[in-house]
Amino acid sequence: MNSASQNFPHHLGVLRERMLHPTNYEQAVSYFLEEFAGDSEFVRASDQEQMPHLVSVLGNVVSKAVGESVELDGALVSYLCEHRFVHGNARAAGRIVIFFYFEEADTGMVILIPGVRGETEIARFKLAGGLINPLRN
Numbered sequence: 001m002n003s004a005s006q007n008f009p010h011h012l013g014v015l016r017e018r019m020l021h022p023t024n025y026e027q028a029v030s031y032f033l034e035e036f037a038g039d040s041e042f043v044r045a046s047d048q049e050q051m052p053h054l055v056s057v058l059g060n061v062v063s064k065a066v067g068e069s070v071e072l073d074g075a076l077v078s079y080l081c082e083h084r085f086v087h088g089n090a091r092a093a094g095r096i097v098i099f100f101y102f103e104e105a106d107t108g109m110v111i112l113i114p115g116v117r118g119e120t121e122i123a124r125f126k127l128a129g130g131l132i133n134p135l136r137n
Contacts, residue, residue: 005041012083016102019109025122029111032100046078054086054127058099061110061125062092072097
C-alpha cells in the first residue's frame with residue numbers, strides 16, 4: 001500500500017492497464033488511491049505545473065458529470081516528467097476532484113467525490129491534440 005514510488009514503471013504500468021479496461025474503471029481508481037495517493041515520495045517526485053488546457057478539459061468533464069457548468073477551484077496539477085504522468089486535485093461544485101493522465105496514451109481519469117448519483121463518479125477522458133504545455137512544447 002502506498003508504494004508507487006518504490007517502482008514507478010511497474011505501478012504506472014498496472015495503473016495504465018487498469019485505466020484502459022473497457023468498462024471497469026473502479027479497478028484503476030482503487031489502485032491509484034491505494035498505491036499513489038498516500039505515497040509522499042510520489043508527491044515529492046512530481047513537479048507542480050501550470051496546464052491550463054488540461055484544467056479546462058477537466059472542468060468540462062466535471063461539468064458534464066454534475067449536469068451544469070462549473071469551474072475548478074484550487075486546481076493543483078503535478079507532473080512526473082520522466083514517466084509523462086500528470087496527476088492532481090481540485091474542488092468543484094462542493095466536490096473533491098482527483099485526476100490523473102498518461103501522456104503517451106492520451107487518456108486520463110477524473111474521480112468526483114461525492115458523485116452525482118453516489119459516493120464516487122468516474123469518467124475517462126482524452127485530450128484533443130494531446131497535452132498542451134507551453135513550457136514544454
